[in-house]
Amino acid sequence: MISSLGIGLVLAGLFFAAIGSIVGFVAGARRDAWLLQVARYMAYGYGASLISACLLMMYALLIRDFSVHYVSEVGSLSVPTHIAIISLWSSLNGSILFWGGVLGVYVIGMVASLRGRHPDHEPYAIGVLLAISVFFALLVASIANPFAPTELPIPLDGPGPNALLQNHPLMAFHPPMLYLGYVGMAVPFSMCAAALLAGRLDAGWMAPIRTAMLVPWTFLTVGVVTGGWWSYEVLGWGGYWAWDPVENASFMPWLTGTAFLHSAMVMQRRGRLHNWTLALGMATFLLTLLGTFMTRSGVFNSVHSFTQSDIGPVFLGMIALTFSSSVLLLALRSHTVMPSAAPPVSKPSSRETVMLLQNLAFASFTFTVLVGVLYPLVMEGWFETRVTVGQPYFDHIAVPLGTAIVFMMGVGPVLPWGGVSEAAAGRSLLPALGAGVVATVIAAVAGIHHSMVLLALFVCAFALAANLGEYTEPVGVRMKRGEGVFTAMSNVLARGRRRFGGHVAHLGVIVATVAIAMSSAYKVEQDAVLTLNQSTTIGAWTATSLGTHEIKESNRSATVARFSLTKGGSDAGVIEPRLNFYPRMMEPIGTPAVRSSVAGDLYVSLLHVDDAAGVVSIRIMTMPLVVWLWVSPLFIILGTLMALWPERRALASASVAPAATVESV
Amino acid sequence: MKVNVPVLLGGLFITAILVAMLGSGFGHDPREVPKALEGRVAPTFSLVSTDGDPVSLADLRGKPVIINFWSTWCQPCRQEHPLLLMAPSQYPDVVFLGVVYADEPAKVKAYLKSGGQTYPHLIDPGGRVSIDYGVAGVPETYFVDVNGLVIHKEAGPIWPDLLAELVPKMRKP
Numbered sequence: 048m049i050s051s052l053g054i055g056l057v058l059a060g061l062f063f064a065a066i067g068s069i070v071g072f073v074a075g076a077r078r079d080a081w082l083l084q085v086a087r088y089m090a091y092g093y094g095a096s097l098i099s100a101c102l103l104m105m106y107a108l109l110i111r112d113f114s115v116h117y118v119s120e121v122g123s124l125s126v127p128t129h130i131a132i133i134s135l136w137s138s139l140n141g142s143i144l145f146w147g148g149v150l151g152v153y154v155i156g157m158v159a160s161l162r163g164r165h166p167d168h169e170p171y172a173i174g175v176l177l178a179i180s181v182f183f184a185l186l187v188a189s190i191a192n193p194f195a196p197t198e199l200p201i202p203l204d205g206p207g208p209n210a211l212l213q214n215h216p217l218m219a220f221h222p223p224m225l226y227l228g229y230v231g232m233a234v235p236f237s238m239c240a241a242a243l244l245a246g247r248l249d250a251g252w253m254a255p256i257r258t259a260m261l262v263p264w265t266f267l268t269v270g271v272v273t274g275g276w277w278s279y280e281v282l283g284w285g286g287y288w289a290w291d292p293v294e295n296a297s298f299m300p301w302l303t304g305t306a307f308l309h310s311a312m313v314m315q316r317r318g319r320l321h322n323w324t325l326a327l328g329m330a331t332f333l334l335t336l337l338g339t340f341m342t343r344s345g346v347f348n349s350v351h352s353f354t355q356s357d358i359g360p361v362f363l364g365m366i367a368l369t370f371s372s373s374v375l376l377l378a379l380r381s382h383t384v385m386p387s388a389a390p391p392v393s394k395p396s397s398r399e400t401v402m403l404l405q406n407l408a409f410a411s412f413t414f415t416v417l418v419g420v421l422y423p424l425v426m427e428g429w430f431e432t433r434v435t436v437g438q439p440y441f442d443h444i445a446v447p448l449g450t451a452i453v454f455m456m457g458v459g460p461v462l463p464w465g466g467v468s469e470a471a472a473g474r475s476l477l478p479a480l481g482a483g484v485v486a487t488v489i490a491a492v493a494g495i496h497h498s499m500v501l502l503a504l505f506v507c508a509f510a511l512a513a514n515l516g517e518y519t520e521p522v523g524v525r526m527k528r529g530e531g532v533f534t535a536m537s538n539v540l541a542r543g544r545r546r547f548g549g550h551v552a553h554l555g556v557i558v559a560t561v562a563i564a565m566s567s568a569y570k571v572e573q574d575a576v577l578t579l580n581q582s583t584t585i586g587a588w589t590a591t592s593l594g595t596h597e598i599k600e601s602n603r604s605a606t607v608a609r610f611s612l613t614k615g616g617s618d619a620g621v622i623e624p625r626l627n628f629y630p631r632m633m634e635p636i637g638t639p640a641v642r643s644s645v646a647g648d649l650y651v652s653l654l655h656v657d658d659a660a661g662v663v664s665i666r667i668m669t670m671p672l673v674v675w676l677w678v679s680p681l682f683i684i685l686g687t688l689m690a691l692w693p694e695r696r697a698l699a700s701a702s703v704a705p706a707a708t709v710e711s712v
Numbered sequence: 713m714k715v716n717v718p719v720l721l722g723g724l725f726i727t728a729i730l731v732a733m734l735g736s737g738f739g740h741d742p743r744e745v746p747k748a749l750e751g752r753v754a755p756t757f758s759l760v761s762t763d764g765d766p767v768s769l770a771d772l773r774g775k776p777v778i779i780n781f782w783s784t785w786c787q788p789c790r791q792e793h794p795l796l797l798m799a800p801s802q803y804p805d806v807v808f809l810g811v812v813y814a815d816e817p818a819k820v821k822a823y824l825k826s827g828g829q830t831y832p833h834l835i836d837p838g839g840r841v842s843i844d845y846g847v848a849g850v851p852e853t854y855f856v857d858v859n860g861l862v863i864h865k866e867a868g869p870i871w872p873d874l875l876a877e878l879v880p881k882m883r884k885p
Binding site: 337340344359360363366367370371373374375377378379381382421424425427428429635654655657660664 | 714715716717719720723724726727730731733734735736737738784785787819822823
């Protein structure tokens with residue numbers, strides 16, 4: 048029953064997407080309002096069908112309907128309810144369905160938010176987005192069909208989802224965040240393609256594209272960081288980022304998306320970088336397709352690529368088609384979006400120059416990461432040589448480019464659009480540079496002597512002062528005019544909420560940079576083998592083994608080791624790292640115990656328990672400031688919300704012309 | 713029609729290269745452990761067992777030999793231990809050897825005392841033999857036939873049917 052209903056919904060979605068896509072393109076070419084309305088209904092139809100199909104699958108997982116093939120693959124009577132729900136994305140077929148459902152949400156979101164305001168562009172955007180939807184609906188309806196009925200006899204129980212997914216609550220957040228990021232990039236892609244198809248790109252159309260990028264970009268940021276957090280909390284090696292192919296796959300679209308958000312501002316404010324901005328917007332989606340391919344094709348070796356499947360060649364075909372269509376669109380239509388009037392002259396010391404340099408840094412970063420990802424694949428596929436590209440390669444790129452990007456994040460906001468003389472630029476940068484120097488000296492006096500950390504602290508303090516200065520300066524001016532401090536603060540904020548949203552997001556990047564620099568340079572790690580009541584000391588912490596015990600849970604059993612802790616001699620409670628054993632998994636999965644504080648973490652990972660000898664082996668480490676890395680996306684979420692929150696004026700008069708709502712960054 | 717030729721040619725070239733690169737990965741299993749030793753003569757070694765007896769692979773030429781690399785800290789090794797414990801009685805003509813990988817002799821002795829032992833376990837000082845065999849992780853099991861050739865390498869725990877399948881092949885001269 049559920050199988051037939053599910054397949055019906057997916058086929059309906061496929062029908063709506065296919066018809067809607069064609070109607071959208073025709074409506075765009077003919078500028079036909081009636082056809083556009085039909086395309087909108089088709090888009091809503093696709094969204095409703097695929098969202099319903101996802102909910103239906105969740106229901107099947109919840110009631111453990113093993114007559115549905117996917118449920119018989121990943122469902123189990125023994126897993127708790129929340130695990131049953133997240134099993135939707137625990138295996139290939141379910142995750143492709145989830146992709147289709149999330150795309151449905153975005154399709155509805157795009158059509159609802161554009162409605163009526165951009166008649167030239169909207170039909171093409173719907174046409175392209177529904178063409179992408181056709182591909183995913185087709186996958187779900189054919190080779191990745193999760194609704195296929197189970198072959199008889201129907202099993203009474205199933206194996207449950209991948210144990211790594213069952214092992215930690217973050218698995219309920221990290222994959223959907225990443226999906227919301229990946230899938231959502233289809234919207235700015237479609238809108239960029241629509242600009243080329245319609246042959247018109249002005250600031251009025253760039254504003255909704257930028258919003259369409261900002262939403263999935265924020266989800267992607269959260270997805271990438273929670274992925275690192277999950278890796279830290281579960282994998283037990285004490286790190287959060289290993290430049291693994293699949294981690295890189297999520298990082299590359301983040302880089303190009305970030306570059307896009309800045310180059311779009313240059314386009315809106317200075318009438319430059321039209322084609323570059325469109326290319327970035329499109330490349331970001333293409334990189335998310337690449338990322339999905341990496342996780343789902345089985346071609347890359349990674350802790351994250353959970354599935355080996357025959358979906359790879361089909362996906363590769365989709366990548367080839369999307370890449371070549373994008374290239375054709377840019378090559379044949381790029382001249383149509385160029386502004387007719389020459390852009391205003393910019394001085395070298397201008398905000399747009401810094402943004403251009405920053406864009407180049409992001410592009411080089413993306414390219415070098417891509418090379419590192421593809422190199423082993425090519426060496427093995429073409430030359431039968433097995434190589435790995437390790438952390439040192441990526442660190443060599445990431446450290447200088449990351450430092451340069453954070454530095455430019457401080458320079459950009461201080462310089463005005465259009466530019467000033469070099470002398471004036473130097474003068475306006477001086478206070479922030481001074482703050483950077485002061486922070487570096489304080490850090491050095493406080494005992495930080497690692498040169499790269501000092502450099503990171505310098506650029507972070509510089510960028511922090513520059514971004515804060517953008518806020519405090521106008522507040523100061525208003526206070527001189529007689530306004531109270533809080534009135535001045537809220538007035539300044541109200542007049543440039545989008546701009547300050549950007550500054551708040553910058554704070555998130557600064558916080559993350561400090562956390563990464565400190566936690567990677569000042570991590571202290573040691574392995575210890577402890578008998579009962581034996582202790583090991585690391586920094587101020589001492590851990591004493593209190594022995595082990597076994598526990599049994601519905602879906603797993605576990606060996607738990609207990610350690611009493613003291614910090615600086617005083618009692619600090621008990622910590623319990625564990626090894627979880629799942630049925631059908633040969634090796635146990637560790638769950639390290641982490642004691643977090645704002646100053647740093649104590650991290651204890653249980654490596655092995657030898658009952659016969661009565662010893663436990665552990666890895667114990669201290670990581671300063673790492674908790675701030677997990678906090679950093681909150682700034683980015685806040686910044687995005689500030690930028691997206693509707694202006695009071697815009698709410699009051701919804702009919703405001705699009706060109707007039709161009710943000711005032 | 714105005715065509716941006718550099719974008720067109722450059723873009724299509726990059727697309728073609730990228731697709732060819734990604735496509736080259738099909739047909740390769742990235743998780744596969746290289747099996748360079750299969751079909752070659754098993755590297756010889758002379759080691760001392762935990763009981764103090766010397767064992768030399770060269771002396772065993774003419775007999776099928778199963779060499780199992782393991783350690784006490786490895787959970788899958790413990791899983792396959794009962795099977796290996798039983799196997800010598802099932803295949804009395806086959807010589808079973810355990811080689812201890814990156815572990816302490818005292819722990820190994822304690823483990824064998826509690827877990828049982830039916831064949832010699834060799835201490836591999838400095839992991840020289842493990843390096844010769846290219847052991848990437850434990851457990852790994854090498855099946856050496858009567859001619860001294862490695863006919864199969866199994867990464868991960870072994871299972872009864874694997875022994876039943878390979879032992880007859882190892883007996884063939």
